Amino acid sequence: MENNKSFVWPQGILLALIALSGSLSLGLIVPMSLKSFYVDTTNAVDLKDIEIKGGAQERLNQLKLAMLTSWQQQARVKGLSYSIPARFQGVIVNRVKLAPNQKVIALTFDDGPWPEYTAKILNILRENNIQSTFFVVGQMLNNHPELGKQIVAEGHVIGNHTWHHWYHFFNQQAAAFEIDRTSDLIYELTGVRTNLFRPPGGMLHNGLAAYARGKKYTVVMWSADSVDYRSPSASVLTSRVLKQGSPGGIVLMHDGGGNRSHTVAALPQIISKFKQQGYRFVTIPELFELQEKDEKMIANTKK
Numbered sequence: 177m178e179n180n181k182s183f184v185w186p187q188g189i190l191l192a193l194i195a196l197s198g199s200l201s202l203g204l205i206v207p208m209s210l211k212s213f214y215v216d217t218t219n220a221v222d223l224k225d226i227e228i229k230g231g232a233q234e235r236l237n238q239l240k241l242a243m244l245t246s247w248q249q250q251a252r253v254k255g256l257s258y259s260i261p262a263r264f265q266g267v268i269v270n271r272v273k274l275a276p277n278q279k280v281i282a283l284t285f286d287d288g289p290w291p292e293y294t295a296k297i298l299n300i301l302r303e304n305n306i307q308s309t310f311f312v313v314g315q316m317l318n319n320h321p322e323l324g325k326q327i328v329a330e331g332h333v334i335g336n337h338t339w340h341h342w343y344h345f346f347n348q349q350a351a352a353f354e355i356d357r358t359s360d361l362i363y364e365l366t367g368v369r370t371n372l373f374r375p376p377g378g379m380l381h382n383g384l385a386a387y388a389r390g391k392k393y394t395v396v397m398w399s400a401d402s403v404d405y406r407s408p409s410a411s412v413l414t415s416r417v418l419k420q421g422s423p424g425g426i427v428l429m430h431d432g433g434g435n436r437s438h439t440v441a442a443l444p445q446i447i448s449k450f451k452q453q454g455y456r457f458v459t460i461p462e463l464f465e466l467q468e469k470d471e472k473m474i475a476n477t478k479k
């Protein structure tokens with residue numbers, strides 16, 4: 177698999193993690209309304225509530241965390257960011273231009289990490305050998321750090337979706353708090369210095385996107401909206417995403433922010449139908465690199 181991220185995995189750790197994470201089960205059910213998420217998540221379920229079944233599971237979890245920590249220490253020393261072509265830095269992107277026969281698409285998940293759903297989505301992606309991009313909410317990551325670590329450890333890309341997921345106007349100082357604090361926590365937990373930002377609600381004019389652009393983040397929007405936050409049936413969700421899918425497209429879904437059982441139910445169908453159409457799945461930085469390569473090829477043929 178091509179890997180455009182600017183770091184290389186210690187292979188043994190990666191393989192062991194894949195094997196181990198298959199045996200992890202985060203059987204949490206969190207009855208929490210969407211409203212409560214956007215207003216206050218201080219009552220979110222603590223991960224100490226996760227049931228550990230017997231000593232074996234506990235030892236596996238400890239081993240997994242030890243491996244993650246050792247990798248994250250290495251990553252931190254290197255201060256890793258995603259490799260983003262210059263033209264995509266500090267700009268707003270909702271898709272990339274690829275040749276119509278370049279059937280490549282990027283799945284993105286917002287508002288996590290969230291108990292139950294993030295882990296289920298990670299399982300589905302792993303089973304399908306797909307890497308995607310997660311835009312995390314800082315305070316959720318603070319509540320569920322091990323899910324954030326798992327996202328990165330399993331090869332997915334992590335982006336910034338602010339600390340609070342608020343929609344109001346932010347002055348420079350408030351925007352800095354929302355974005356810097358989230359990126360700092362991502363770095364602290366995973367060793368990744370993310371340079372990808374997605375504004376809550378896709379709002380581009382409330383001070384957040386402007387701050388992010390000033391800091392050279394790519395503001396990542398989308399070209400296909402699943403509208404999964406309205407909890408449509410899995411089949412409606414699947415056909416809606418498929419209808420909007422196109423080469424170079426970016427699909428918006430949610431692993432957090434409320435009950436995401438419909439997203440979890442639809443995801444395997446979405447993946448298999450795209451695959452039937454000849455699509456493959458990439459992360460956001462990989463998508464940007466593909467456009468660079470495509471254009472270089474066109475330039476070369478013209479010479």
Ligand SMILES: [Zn+2]
Nearest residue numbers: 286287376377
């Ligand atoms: Zn969001």
